[in-house]
Amino acid sequence: MSEEKIVTYKGFNTDLTCRDYQFEIGKTYEHDGDVEACSSGFHACENPLDCFSYYPPAESRYAETISTGKISRHDDDTKIASATITIKAELSMPEFVQRAIDWIWNRVDKSLEQQIMTGNRSAASNTGDYSAASNTGDYSAASNTGYRSAASNTGNRSAASNTGDYSAASNTGNRSAASNTGDHSAASNTGNRSAAEVSGPHSVAAAFGIESKARASIDGAIVLCYRDDNGDLIHIRASRVGDNGIKADVWYVLDENGEFAEAE
Structure with a gap:
């Protein structure tokens, strides 16, 4: 048990509750009693992507938090329990993905100049035009900002993000997120309970896993499917924003x- 101040990340239900405890952005909460990971105290994760294990992108909100006081660490991932937690700011999915990339990238050997990595908790990043960033490890992140570029990963609880025009972000892991902000771009994932998001015009967000969701901005489009509990494809449907009651920037x-429904 230690006394520390740590930047952490926390997932919530869509109403900002966690295990029936109501939180608010900007507030600080104190726990009176023992602090033990997975048992008591306020829980958060040091690695943003570990939040996906407990709050998948398709049905959650996320925030940057500050964990202070007594700290107890979980053995299996970066989840910690703390005596005090401050809900600093809510993060959009692109912001959350970038935090994950920064967290991982700060922990890899820069001398290797890695652009493609297959190890767990790895990161792939580039900023050049016509470029690609790819990894296949779990807990990994792929990011680029160049035009006509691609970011891709296949590990569970991974994130793919880019901001260049004509670019693509794609992942296949469960509980993962694909996000981009470039025009004419595509964000796609096939994992269950995942999320695909685009904010550039003429872009497409596609999510094909069980209980997955998608959203797009004005002049964009979404593609979604419905699968039964066995994963069998029952319905698939696409729509432009503005058609079929689809609103911009709504999940x-x-x-x-086989009908579109706003995600709860």
Whole structure:
């Protein structure tokens, strides 16, 4: 047990509750009693991507937090329990993905100049045009900002993000996130309970896993499917924003009847 001040990240239900405890952005909370990871205290993760294990992108919100006081660490990942937690700021998915990339990149050997990595908790990043960033390890992140570039990973709880025009962000891991802000770009994932998001015009967000969701901005489009509990494909549907009642910057899922529904 130690006394520390740590930048952490926390997932919530869509109403900003966690295990029936109501939180608010900007507030500080103190726990009176023992602090033990997975048992008591306020929980958060040092690695943003570890939040996906407990709060998958398709049904959650995320925030940057500050954990202070007594700290107890979890053995299996970077989850910690603390005596005090401050909910500093809510993060959009692109912001959350960037925090994950920064966290991982700060822990890799820069001398290797890695652009493609396959190890767990790895990162791939580049900023050049016509470039690609790719990894296949779990807990990994792929990011680039160049035009006509691609970011891709296949590990669970991973994130793929880019901001260049004509670019693509793609992942296949469960509980993962694909996000980009470039025009004419695509964000796609196939993992269950994942999220695909685009904010540039004429871009497409596609999510194909069980209980996955997608959203797009004005002049964009979404593609969603509905699968049964066995993963069998029952419905698939696409729509431009503005058609079929689809609103800009709103998360959608496809229901059992093949109809678009706003994600709760």
